[in-house]
Amino acid sequence: MSNALLKVTGLKKAYGAIQAVGGVSFEVMPGEIFGVIGPNGSGKTTMFNSVLGQITPDAGTIELKGQNITGLSPLELSRRGVGRTFQTLQVFGKMTVRDNLIVAAQEHHGSMWSRMFAPGDSGLGDKADALIDQFRIRHVADSLAGTLSYGQQKLVDIAMAFMAEPDLVLLDEPCAGVNPSLVGGISSLLKELNKTRKGSFVVIEHNMDFVMDLCHRIMVMVEGKVMAIGTPAEIRANKQVLDAYLGN
Numbered sequence: 350m351s352n353a354l355l356k357v358t359g360l361k362k363a364y365g366a367i368q369a370v371g372g373v374s375f376e377v378m379p380g381e382i383f384g385v386i387g388p389n390g391s392g393k394t395t396m397f398n399s400v401l402g403q404i405t406p407d408a409g410t411i412e413l414k415g416q417n418i419t420g421l422s423p424l425e426l427s428r429r430g431v432g433r434t435f436q437t438l439q440v441f442g443k444m445t446v447r448d449n450l451i452v453a454a455q456e457h458h459g460s461m462w463s464r465m466f467a468p469g470d471s472g473l474g475d476k477a478d479a480l481i482d483q484f485r486i487r488h489v490a491d492s493l494a495g496t497l498s499y500g501q502q503k504l505v506d507i508a509m510a511f512m513a514e515p516d517l518v519l520l521d522e523p524c525a526g527v528n529p530s531l532v533g534g535i536s537s538l539l540k541e542l543n544k545t546r547k548g549s550f551v552v553i554e555h556n557m558d559f560v561m562d563l564c565h566r567i568m569v570m571v572e573g574k575v576m577a578i579g580t581p582a583e584i585r586a587n588k589q590v591l592d593a594y595l596g597n
């Protein structure tokens with residue numbers, strides 16, 4: 350049996366005549382940062398959303414620590430330790446940064462009734478403060494999230510995914526729209542979370558410098574299929590990948 354954290358086998362999803370994902374298989378190992386790259390429309394987001402229970406795949410299985418999780422709802426997946434960030438920000442602009450973090454984790458804490466009678470911050474304040482410090486956003490912790498720069502809101506968005514103490518986080522374009530001066534900061538932060546919280550990540554990203562520097566292994570998708578999986582050095586040297594994608 351494989352000791353993979355995430356194992357995706359034969360995943361397929363079509364939209365009418367478009368085969369968005371056409372039989373994708375890969376494994377993510379515990380503690381691994383796994384990148385997913387490929388041209389626009391190559392099926393990365395569809396693959397992500399299938400793994401995350403947001404859409405139902407036509408075929409294939411998804412296993413987490415050896416257990417079949419295919420078709421589970423996003424909430425059930427988050428309870429099992431799978432978190433995500435989206436291409437677009439999910440922060441509540443009219444709530445403080447700290448409250449955004451607390452609300453992000455509340456869904457994972459018991460039933461509606463136990464949450465209603467729990468303390469105001471459901472005992473999650475300490476956890477939020479630890480992440481606020483780790484993400485170096487203490488100076489804006491009490492500011493309304495909507496007043497922050499886009500890059501800072503992106504940090505809050507990523508921190509929210511970590512409130513549930515996930516084993517695996519899927520990040521959809523964490524650098525999209527972020528000022529280049531902040532990109533290095535996001536990379537260092539993810540490396541730090543990978544070390545200190547033993548977080549495993551799957552990262553979709555178009556910023557090649559970021560992916561090559563951050564990821565242990567990278568999967569290249571082209572037209573819904575896996576073209577290659579390898580270390581950044583292997584991917585950079587792969588002629589087929591250079592011709593289809595990186596060389597452009």
Ligand SMILES: Nc1ncnc2c1ncn2[C@@H]1O[C@H](COP(=O)(O)OP(=O)(O)OP(=O)(O)O)[C@@H](O)[C@H]1O
Nearest residue numbers: 364367368369387388389390391392393394395396
């Ligand atoms: N809801 C949908 N309805 C119809 N077609 C869709 C839908 N979602 C995706 N597609 C199509 O499926 C294919 C794969 O799209 P997908 O968004 O997964 O690619 P991607 O690699 O994530 O692209 P990008 O890098 O631009 O985000 C594309 O041809 C897209 O137009």
